[in-house]
Amino acid sequence: MNTGNIVEKFELLSGIESSESIKWRSVVDDACAYVYSRIADKPLSASDERRIEFLCAVYAYKLYVMCGKSEVSSFKAGDVTVTAPADEGDKAEKLWQDQLAKCSDLIKKEGFLFGRVVT
Numbered sequence: 001m002n003t004g005n006i007v008e009k010f011e012l013l014s015g016i017e018s019s020e021s022i023k024w025r026s027v028v029d030d031a032c033a034y035v036y037s038r039i040a041d042k043p044l045s046a047s048d049e050r051r052i053e054f055l056c057a058v059y060a061y062k063l064y065v066m067c068g069k070s071e072v073s074s075f076k077a078g079d080v081t082v083t084a085p086a087d088e089g090d091k092a093e094k095l096w097q098d099q100l101a102k103c104s105d106l107i108k109k110e111g112f113l114f115g116r117v118v119t
Contacts, residue, residue: 002053006032009057013095014064024064031060040108051103058092058099065092 010028011021021028035056044052065088100107 001032001036001049001056003028003032005050006053006056006060009054010060010064013057013061024060027063027067028056028060031063032056035059038107040106042106044106048106052106055099055103058096062092062096065089 007021007025007028010024011018014021014024016024035052039052
C-alpha cells in the first residue's frame, strides 16, 4: 500500500489542497485500515494494489463528505439565486458503490461488509 498515492487521490476527489488534507489524514488512515482489513487472502498484483488504493481513497472521500463537508445547496438574495449541483453526499455514495463493485473480487464476502450483512 502506498499511502502517498491514496492521499493524492483523496485530495483529487475532495478538491482540497495538500495543506488542508493534513487535517483529514487520520480519516484517510482509518479508511485504509478498514479496507485493508477486508481484503481476501490472496496475493495482489500491482494492478490489484492500485484498485485497492483507489478504493481506500474513495472510502476516505465518502467519510470526508459525511463528516466535514457542508455546502449550501441553494441561496437567494434579491434577484440573484445560486444553486449547487447534485448533493455531494449522493455522488460520494455512488462512487463508493461503483468502486466497491469493481473490487468485489478482492474483498472478503463474509460477515459485516461496508454497511450490510453478507451471507
